[in-house]
Amino acid sequence: MGVLVAGVVTGVVAVGAAQGWWRAVVAVHATVVVGLLVVVATGPLRSPGRRAVWGSAAAGLTLLAVAETVLLSSWDGTAAGVVAGLEAHGPLAVVGLAGYAGLYAGQMLTLRQRVHELLPSAWFDGVHTATVLAALCSALLVGPVRSATGLDVLGAVAVVGRPALDVLLFAVALAMCSILGWRSERAVTLLAVAFGLLLVADAAGVLWICGVLAGPGWGTAVLLLHVGFVAVLAVAAVSPGRRSSGRAQVAWSTMASPLAMLLISGTLLGLDHLHPWPAPTTALALAGLAGVGIKVCLVFREVLRLADSRDQALTDELTGLANRRAFNAALATALGPAPRTAAVVTTEVSVLLLDLDRFKEVNDTHGHARGDALLREVASRVAEPLPVPSLVARLGGDEFAVLLPGTGLAGAEVAAAELAGRLERPVPLGPGATRTGASIGIASWPVRQGGQGAAEAAEAAEAAEEVLRRADTAMYQAKRAGGGLARYDAAADERARAERHLAHDLRCGITAGELVNHYQPQVDVRSGRVVGVEALVRWRHPVHGVLGPADFLELAETEGVMGAVTATVLEQAARDAVSWQGQGWPLRISVNLATSCLLAPGLPHLVEDVVTRTGLDAARLVLEITETTLMQDPELSRETVTRLLRLGASVSIDDYGTGYSSLAYLQDLPAAELKLDRSFTQRLGTDPRTRQIIQSTTDLAHSLGLRMLVEGVEDAATLRALRDLGVDETQGYHHARPMPAADVLPWLERHGGDAPGVRTRGSGPATSTPVSGRPAPPG
Structure with a gap:
């Protein structure tokens, strides 16, 4: 960098010594402008979205710079030197004004990137305003400039045109800052600063x-301001840009510019009768009036297009x-605060x-085309006569909504019943x-009178969201009941909320x-010996305490996490069984499998x-499966059970006798155990038919080579009756309640492997005295 600066200084000194110091200043000006112009043109190349913006600006800036450089090529530092350059190159100076088109295009492209749906008439505003400004300059400035400088028409136009x-x-840069926000983006603010410097220069x-400002220093000041303009523009070019979510609006401000142009053009044409203007002025003023008409037509077309877009966005x-x-x-509006009246009146929205x-x-049977036809027919039936005013909407898919302002819950139920009847027709x-x-x-939701402020509007929006959620909750309640109508039930909603929280807690x-x-x-x-244990999961909830399976397994x-629950239970059961075996208690371990797991x-x-x-040892693992689970998909169930048996595990038919199935599956399913449901055990002492069912089921199990296990044994009489019926194993509170893993070994040590209260055949009264020895291997 130091070498570059030294080279520039050396060049300036050389040029100044050889051709004059004003030539050196012009050379430095041209060099700096060209360098900055390169930055403007190449800075945004890495961002494809900004290439068009700064490409247009660079093209316009190039035209201005070329014209300015030619005009200053023979400048001697005086105002007369500038006038001489304009006399020699007036047409070029006028052509250079075309560079403003590129700068204007860059501004509009910048605005278009940041405002969605920029109205096309916004582009026309620049052309229209330039036309009216040209009329003003022709009427008020070209003549005085020519008189002060002696320039011809082209030279004077070049002077006042810039x-x-x-x-x-x-003005456009200030408007952009106003639309996008003064602190929204540095690049936009820098554009306003750059064009402000150019205007001052x-x-x-x-x-x-024109001689109003005297002294040679003004020429240098103007050049420095031009360099400052290009420098700020270069900084804006390399500043990061962004896209805004703003949206163009059609409002009275849209017509502010054409109304101002109409006033100026009309005034010029009116004054033309008192003081005839030059012919170009009249022509430009007439063009300005025509531009107002064109602008009105463009805005009218845009209003129609935006209105159509709004209808489409809401339909x-x-x-x-x-x-x-x-x-x-509409729901938020209906729930908004009503105007105040003398009496306080409460209305409802349903x-x-x-x-x-x-x-x-x-859809699956008839195809999606006929499904769409069904939706159109349903829409027409829903929209049939309803209480007025009302609004019918399709929220998406096969979901519709009806808004009933001023209708309470009773009226809404009547309307819903009528609607349900119409939808039942073929x-x-x-x-x-x-x-x-x-x-x-x-x-339904009550609406009370109140203020009309922003706080009330926000409250209405929250109420709209809540009442729609309540209707959705009631709809799902109706669907779970098999269809029909359901009004919002706060208690059921609270239970559903608690269930959702519990589901989240379960995952965690x-x-x-x-x-x-x-x-x-x-x-x-x-024998009275403990031969196995069943693993029964519990959930130590940090708030609700220990929850049993009935509280969370469904x-x-x-929620689709039964697989994770089963994996957790199986892992813990296997580790506990291995630990007990290592301490001399080789117990069989039983684990329940849900339908989704099987x-x-x-x-x-x-x-x-x-x-x-x-x-x-897989031989000590028993996987319990209900008959209902097996019959969900018999073929797949049989295949899965076969694969489990190959691993060495065995299968138990759990809750036997409560499912809806055929005995045929017992012929093909290689189970090792039938586990009779506790509902039979509870009726054993009072119902002779239950005794016969248990007896026949036990005989069936033994004939098929299966072990017969009965659960729900809660007293000695039930145990004696089951033993007399030939049952192999029992499980229930009479032996022991479910206990944590840490309590299993102490319990076994206390009872020596014999379950308390068990009578063996030919023995005396039941006793709880433990019998020494380890349990026999499970069979």
Whole structure:
């Protein structure tokens, strides 16, 4: 950099000594302007979106710089020297004014990048304003400049044209700052500064040439201001740009410029009768008037286009109804504060939210084209006579909404019932007809009189969001009930909210290790020995305490995290079983499998991975599956069970007798155990038919080579009856309640492997005295 500066200084001194110091100043001016011009042209090349902007500006700046350099080529530092240059190169100076078109184009492209949907008539404003400014200059400035300088018409036009066009560029730059915000972007602010410097420079130049400003120093000042203009423009070119989300608006301000031009043009033409202007002035003033007419036509066309765009933005394309955006706006307006009157009156706004039932079946059966036809027919039925005023909207898919201002809950229910009846009528689709009902949710919200401020408007927007959410909640409540109508139920909504919070907590709890296993012993009825335990999951919730399976397993299935729950339970059970075996208690371990887990293709891999990592003997692992689960997909279930058996694990049919299935699957399914549901155990002492069912089921299990285990044993009498019926194993509170893993070994040590209260065949009264010895290997 020091070498470059030294070279420039040396060049200036050489030129000044050889040809005069004014030539040196001009040479420096040209060199600096060319360098800055290169920055303007090449700075934004790395950003494709800015190339057009600064390419246009660079082209316009080049024309101005070339004309200025030629005019100053023989300048001697005086105003007369500038006039001599204009006399010699007047046409070139006028052609150089075309560079303003490039600068103006750069400004408009900058604005277009930052304002979506920039109105096309905004481009016309520059041409129109330039025409009227030319008329003003022709009428008021060209003559006095010619008189003061002796220039011809072209020279005078070149002199007054620059500051006039500078006014246009500076005004546009200020307008951009106003539209986008004065602190929105440095590049836009720098444009205003640059064109302000150019306006000051060219205005001072005109006054200097005309003799108003005297002294040779003004020429140097004008050159420095020109260099400053190009320098600021170069900084703006390399400053980072951005795109704004602003949107052009059609308002009275759109017509401000043409109205001003109409006033100026009309005034000039009116004064022409009192004091005839030169012919160019009259022609330009007439062109200005014509421009006003063109501007009005352009704005009218834009208003129509924007109105059509607004209608499209608020209308559903398929049905012609209002869309979600329009409905939300109308709902917020309806819930807004009502005007104050003498008496305080409370009104209500109701919303019906409906979702078609079985619509997916229509699409799958008849195709999407007929599905669209069904939506159009539904839209027409929903829009049939409703309480006035009302608004019907399609929110998306097969979901519609009805806004009923001034209608309470009772009136909304009547309207919903009528609507449901209309939707039950058959809809002709092609050769046949189909019926599709709807699930309709109803919600209301009170509207009270109040102020009209921004706070009230914000409150109305929040209320609109809440009432729509309530209608949506009621609609899903109706859908879960099989369709029909449902009004918003605050208690049900609170339960649903609590369930959603619990679902979130469950996901976090699985990761945080809050799921733990409790174990309940399984006892051999003949020997009284504990032969296994069933793993029963518990959730140590940080707020609600210990939750049982009934409190969260259905939620886990619904939320799709049952696989993670099963993996956690299986992992803990395997590690605990290995630990107990290492301390001399080789117990069988049973783990329940949900439907989603059995049908998941990764289950065998999960089991294999767990037994491999933990070192569990797969022969001691029993996977409990309900009959209902098996019958969801018998083929896949059989395939999965076969793969589990290959790993060495065994399968138990859990809750046997409560599902809806055929006995045929027992022939093909290689299970090891039938586990009779506790509902039979509870009726054993009072219902002879239950005793026969248990007896026949036990005989069936034994004939198929299966072990018979009965759960729900809560007293000694039930245990004796089951032993007499030939049951193999029992499980229940009579033996022990489910206990944490840490309590299993102490419990076994206390009872020596015998379950308390068990009578063996031929023994005396039941006793809780422990019998020494370890449990026999599970069979």
